[in-house]
Amino acid sequence: MSSVEKAPRIEVDPAPAIEKDVDESPQMGVPLIFELSSSGRRGADVARVAGAKRGAEILGAELCREDLAGFPELSEPQVLRHFLRLSQLNFAQALQFYPLGSCTMKYNPVVNDELASLPGFAALHPLTPAHLAQGALAVMADMEAALAEITGMDAVSLHPAAGAQGELAGLLVARAYHLKRGERRHKVIIPDTAHGTNPASSALAGFEVAVARSNKRGFMEAAEVRRLVTDDTAAMMVTNPNTLGIFEPEIRAIAHALHARGALLYLDGANMNALLGVAKPGHMGADIVQLNLHKTFSTPHGGGGPGAGPIGVKRPLEPFLPMPRIVKHADGWAFDDQRPDSIGRLRSFHGNFGMIVRAFAYILALGGDGLARAGRLAILNANYVRKRMESRFPAASAEPSMHECVLSHDLERRADVSTLDIAKRLLDFGIHPPTIYFPLVVPGALMIEPTETESREILDSFVAAMERIYDEALSDPAMVKSAPHTLALSRVDEVEAARHPILRWTPKPP
Amino acid sequence: MRFMPHTDSDIASMLEVIGAHDIEDLIAHVPAALRATAAIALAPGRIEAEVAAELSTLAAQNRGAAGFANFLGAGYYRHFVPAAVRAVTARAEFATSYTPYQAEASQGTTQAIFEFQTLVCQLTAMEVTNASMYDGASAAAEAVLMARRILPGRRVVALSRALWPDYRATIRTYLSALAGLEIVELPFDPATGATRLSAIEQAATADLLCTVTGYPNGFGVIEPLGAIAATTHRAGALAISATAEGIALGLLKPPGDLGADIAVGEGQSFGLPLQFGGPGLGFMSARLAHLRQMPGRLVGQTSDHDGRRAFCLTLATREQHIRRERATSNICTNHSLCALAATVYLSLLGRLGLRELAERNVELAHQAASILAARGIHRQFDGSFFNEFAVSVSNPAAALEAAERQGVLAGVALRPDYPELAHAILISVTEMNSSGEIGRLADALAEVR
Numbered sequence: 001m002s003s004v005e006k007a008p009r010i011e012v013d014p015a016p017a018i019e020k021d022v023d024e025s026p027q028m029g030v031p032l033i034f035e036l037s038s039s040g041r042r043g044a045d046v047a048r049v050a051g052a053k054r055g056a057e058i059l060g061a062e063l064c065r066e067d068l069a070g071f072p073e074l075s076e077p078q079v080l081r082h083f084l085r086l087s088q089l090n091f092a093q094a095l096q097f098y099p100l101g102s103c104t105m106k107y108n109p110v111v112n113d114e115l116a117s118l119p120g121f122a123a124l125h126p127l128t129p130a131h132l133a134q135g136a137l138a139v140m141a142d143m144e145a146a147l148a149e150i151t152g153m154d155a156v157s158l159h160p161a162a163g164a165q166g167e168l169a170g171l172l173v174a175r176a177y178h179l180k181r182g183e184r185r186h187k188v189i190i191p192d193t194a195h196g197t198n199p200a201s202s203a204l205a206g207f208e209v210a211v212a213r214s215n216k217r218g219f220m221e222a223a224e225v226r227r228l229v230t231d232d233t234a235a236m237m238v239t240n241p242n243t244l245g246i247f248e249p250e251i252r253a254i255a256h257a258l259h260a261r262g263a264l265l266y267l268d269g270a271n272m273n274a275l276l277g278v279a280k281p282g283h284m285g286a287d288i289v290q291l292n293l294h295k296t297f298s299t300p301h302g303g304g305g306p307g308a309g310p311i312g313v314k315r316p317l318e319p320f321l322p323m324p325r326i327v328k329h330a331d332g333w334a335f336d337d338q339r340p341d342s343i344g345r346l347r348s349f350h351g352n353f354g355m356i357v358r359a360f361a362y363i364l365a366l367g368g369d370g371l372a373r374a375g376r377l378a379i380l381n382a383n384y385v386r387k388r389m390e391s392r393f394p395a396a397s398a399e400p401s402m403h404e405c406v407l408s409h410d411l412e413r414r415a416d417v418s419t420l421d422i423a424k425r426l427l428d429f430g431i432h433p434p435t436i437y438f439p440l441v442v443p444g445a446l447m448i449e450p451t452e453t454e455s456r457e458i459l460d461s462f463v464a465a466m467e468r469i470y471d472e473a474l475s476d477p478a479m480v481k482s483a484p485h486t487l488a489l490s491r492v493d494e495v496e497a498a499r500h501p502i503l504r505w506t507p508k509p510p
Numbered sequence: 511m512r513f514m515p516h517t518d519s520d521i522a523s524m525l526e527v528i529g530a531h532d533i534e535d536l537i538a539h540v541p542a543a544l545r546a547t548a549a550i551a552l553a554p555g556r557i558e559a560e561v562a563a564e565l566s567t568l569a570a571q572n573r574g575a576a577g578f579a580n581f582l583g584a585g586y587y588r589h590f591v592p593a594a595v596r597a598v599t600a601r602a603e604f605a606t607s608y609t610p611y612q613a614e615a616s617q618g619t620t621q622a623i624f625e626f627q628t629l630v631c632q633l634t635a636m637e638v639t640n641a642s643m644y645d646g647a648s649a650a651a652e653a654v655l656m657a658r659r660i661l662p663g664r665r666v667v668a669l670s671r672a673l674w675p676d677y678r679a680t681i682r683t684y685l686s687a688l689a690g691l692e693i694v695e696l697p698f699d700p701a702t703g704a705t706r707l708s709a710i711e712q713a714a715t716a717d718l719l720c721t722v723t724g725y726p727n728g729f730g731v732i733e734p735l736g737a738i739a740a741t742t743h744r745a746g747a748l749a750i751s752a753t754a755e756g757i758a759l760g761l762l763k764p765p766g767d768l769g770a771d772i773a774v775g776e777g778q779s780f781g782l783p784l785q786f787g788g789p790g791l792g793f794m795s796a797r798l799a800h801l802r803q804m805p806g807r808l809v810g811q812t813s814d815h816d817g818r819r820a821f822c823l824t825l826a827t828r829e830q831h832i833r834r835e836r837a838t839s840n841i842c843t844n845h846s847l848c849a850l851a852a853t854v855y856l857s858l859l860g861r862l863g864l865r866e867l868a869e870r871n872v873e874l875a876h877q878a879a880s881i882l883a884a885r886g887i888h889r890q891f892d893g894s895f896f897n898e899f900a901v902s903v904s905n906p907a908a909a910l911e912a913a914e915r916q917g918v919l920a921g922v923a924l925r926p927d928y929p930e931l932a933h934a935i936l937i938s939v940t941e942m943n944s945s946g947e948i949g950r951l952a953d954a955l956a957e958v959r
Binding site for chain 1: 676
C-alpha cells in the first residue's frame with residue numbers, strides 16, 4: 001500500500017473548522033441546518049406594517065397553525081456559510097471533467113445566467129399583459145424558430161419543463177393525431193437501448209411498449225421495425241445517435257417502414273449534440289423530436305434540474321402541440337390558448353422561461369456555424385477518447401462513435417473489480433465518472449461523453465487516470481474496490497439507505 | 511469560438527491519433543443526403559458583448575417587469591428574495607453539477623435535498639417529501655397518478671372548480687390517455703368561494719379515487735380542508751391539497767394536520783424569481799404508508815464505510831431508469847436548483863421569519879380589501895383569504911386597462927376561466943406592495959368601478 005499515490009483532489013476540508021457553533025465531531029461532516037439552529041435567531045428581516053392587526057388575529061386561531069416547530073433559526077452569515085460549505089462537497093462541470101454519457105455536461109456560459117437575471121426577465125410576472133411582455137414573447141418566438149431550423153422541424157413548443165415531460169407531450173401529440181384521424185392505436189415501439197424515460201413516458205401516454213432488439217453491431221435494423229410495426233403502432237421512439245453513441249444507419253428506412261403503416265417516428269433528442277450541423281432529425285423522417293436545453297443548449301444542470309424539454313413537430317402535428325402557442329398579431333406577439341385540437345397544458349404558464357433565455361443566448365453566441373463546429377468537436381473528442389482507451393477499455397461496438405462512446409472492460413473477470421469500483425476510484429483523480437451500467441445491453445458499460453468544451457489535455461489526463469486504474473485493478477485490486485480514498489467520505493452505503501429509509505431529519509428526543 | 515479550446519494543431523494531432531485526415535471523415539458514415547442538408551441557417555456567432563446587448567434590449571421591452579404598482583398573482587407571487595439565496599444558487603458547484611448519482615462527489619446536493627425534504631415535511635406536517643417536481647400543476651397531476659396507484663380500481667377524480675385552472679388543465683392532460691378514469695368537477699359556493707361540501711358528499715361513493723382542492727384555492731380563499739378531507743375519507747378516497755402560495759403554509763394549519771393524504775404545491779414563493787413563469791418548484795409530500803407509490807427522486811440518510819453520516823439517492827426501484835414502463839413516473843430531471851433556492855430561503859426566514867412574513871401578507875391584503883371596500887369595490891366572495899382575493903367590478907377588462915394607464919397592474923380577470931365570474935378581478939397583495947401602491951390601486955379601480 002505504500003506505493004499508493006493520492007491523485008489530485010478537490011479542496012475539501014474533511015474536518016470542520018474550529019468554530020463554536022459547528023459540531024466538531026468528525027463523524028458528523030457538515031451538520032444539518034437544523035442542528036445549527038438556536039432559538040431566537042433570524043436570517044432575514046420582514047418589513048412591518050404599521051398599525052395593522054396581526055395576521056393570526058385577522059384569520060383567527062381556527063385557521064392558523066401552531067409554531068413551526070423544528071424550523072431552522074440561524075443568522076444570515078450562518079446560513080450562507082452552511083450552504084457554501086455544502087457546495088464544496090460537490091463535483092461540478094465548472095470544476096471537474098464530467099464526462100457523464102448522454103447528459104452532455106458541456107460548459108455553461110456564465111454570461112447566460114447573468115442575462116436570465118436581467119430584471120426585465122427575472123421580475124416579469126407570467127400573467128403580465130402581452131403588450132408589456134413583448135421582449136419575452138420575442139425571445140420565445142425566436143427560440144422556437146431557431147430550434148425548428150436546427151432540427152429541421154416545422155413547429156416547436158417550448159412548453160415542457162424537462163426532457164421526460166417533452167416525451168410525454170410528444171407521445172400525447174402522436175395519440176391526438178391518430179385519434180383525429182379516427183384511429184386509436186395502442187403500441188409504441190422502443191429499442192432495447194433506450195433511456196428508461198421512453199417506456200415510462202409511453203406508459204403514461206397510455207401506450208403498450210413493444211421492445212425492438214438492436215443487432216449485434218449495436219444499431220436498429222429496419223427489418224426489425226418492419227417485423228414489429230402494425231396498424232396498431234402509434235409511433236416508434238428512436239434515440240439517434242443511440243445510447244451506444246452510434247448513428248442509426250437505417251434511420252430513414254426505419255422512418256419509411258413506420259410511415260408505410262401510418263405510424264410516426266418520434267426522435268428522442270437526448271443526443272442532439274452529435275447532430276448539430278451534421279444531420280437534422282426532420283430530414284431523417286422524424287415527425288416529432290424532443291430536445292433538452294440543459295444538454296445540447298448549455299443550460300446548467302443544477303444538480304438535477306431545472307431543465308427544459310421543447311418539442312418540434314412536422315406541420316400535420318402542429319395543431320396538437322401543447323397550449324399556449326405564441327402567435328403574431330398586427331400589434332405584436334401574443335399567447336393563443338384557443339386551440340381545440342391541442343393536447344392541453346402539462347404545467348403552469350408558458351415554459352421554463354429562465355432556461356429558454358439562457359439557451360437562446362447560447363444559440364446567438366454560437367450561431368449556425370458555431371453550432372456545427374460544436375457538434376463536430378464533440379464527435380472528435382469522443383473518438384479521440386475511444387481510440388486512446390482501446391487497449392484497456394475496448395468499445396462495446398465496432399461501429400463508428402458519434403459524440404459519445406460506450407466502452408467495456410475485462411476487470412470484472414480478471415480482478416473481480418466492477419465498473420462501479422472503477423467509477424469510485426476515478427473520483428480520487430478529480431474526475432467525475434462516466435455514466436455506468438448503461439445502456440443495459442452492454443454488461444458493465446462505461447458511457448463517456450466528453451463534449452466539445454473539453455481540451456485535449458483534459459482528455460489525456462482522463463485517459464491516463466483510466467489506464468492507471470486499470471493497471472492498479474490488476475496489481476492492487478483492493479485499492480480500487482475500496483475507493484474513493486481522497487474525498488470527505490469513503491464509499492457510501494446505498495444499500496443501507498434503501499433498506500432503512502431515513503428521508504428527513506427529526507429532532508433528537510430530549 | 512470562446513467555449514471550445516481546440517486549436518488547429520490540437521485538431522490535427524487528435525485526428526492523427528484517431529487515424530483520420532479530417533473531422534468530416536468521422537461523420538462520413540452518416541448518410542450523405544442528410545449531411546448535405548444539415549447546415550444551420552442561423553446568423554453567424556456573436557461576441558459576448560453583442561449577445562448581452564441583444565438580450566438586454568429584449569429584456570427592456572418587457573415594460574411590465576418594473577415601474578408598475580403590481581398586484582398580479584394567480585399562482586405566481588411577488589416576494590422579496592434575499593441576496594443570500596442567489597449567492598448560493600449561483601455557485602457553480604451547485605449549478606453545474608448533475609443529478610447526484612455518485613454520492614461521494616455530491617454530498618452538497620444530496621444534503622441540501624435532504625434538508626429540503628425535511629423543511630417541506632415541517633411545512634406540510636407530512637411524513638415524506640420527494641426531491642422536487644417541475645411545478646405545482648404537474649405535481650398535482652402526479653399526485654392524482656399516485657392516488658391511482660394507491661387505490662387501483664377506483665375511477666372518479668374530483669377536482670374542485672375553485673382549484674387553479676392551470677392545475678385542473680394539467681391534471682386533465684396527464685390523465686387524458688389513461689383508460690378508466692373520469693374527472694368530475696366539484697362546484698364552489700358562489701357566496702364563500704370555497705368548494706361546496708355537499709358536492710363532495712355527493713361524489714363520495716365507492717368509485718371516488720381522490721379529491722383535489724386548492725389551499726388556499728384559486729380565488730385566494732382558504733378552503734375548509736379538514737372537512738373536505740374528512741368527507742373524502744368517508745368514501746375511502748384520498749384527499750389531495752394543492753398550495754400555489756407556499757408562504758401561506760407559514761401561518762395556516764398544515765395540510766397534514768387537516769387530514770390531507772398528499773400535499774403538493776408550488777414553491778416559487780420560496781426565493782425563486784418570477785422569470786415569466788418558470789422554472790418553478792413543485793413539491794410533493796405524503797404519508798409514509800404511501801412512500802413506495804411516490805414519484806420522483808428521494809434522498810436518504812445513510813453512512814459511508816467508515817461510519818460517517820452520508821446522503822444518497824434512494825428507493826430508485828420506483829423510478830424509470832430501473833422500472834421502465836412500470837415506473838411510478840417518467841420524471842427524471844426535476845427542479846433541484848430551485849429546491850436549493852427554497853432550502854436557503856426557508857433557512858434564512860426560519861421559524862420566526864416565515865410566520866411573520868405570512869402574517870404580514872395577511873395584514874396587507876386585508877388592509878387592501880378594506881380600503882377597496884371603503885371605495886365601493888367589494889369582494890366577490892366572503893370566505894377567509896390569505897393574501898389574494900377577488901373583487902367585483904362592472905367591466906374587468908376596462909378596469910384593468912384603466913388601471914394600467916395609471917401605472918397599476920391591478921390583477922387578473924377571472925372571466926376567461928370562469929364565465930360565471932364575469933365581473934371578478936383577482937388581486938394579490940404581498941410584502942412587495944407599499945401602502946402607497948395600495949392607495950393607487952384603490953384610486954384606479956374606484957375611478958372605473
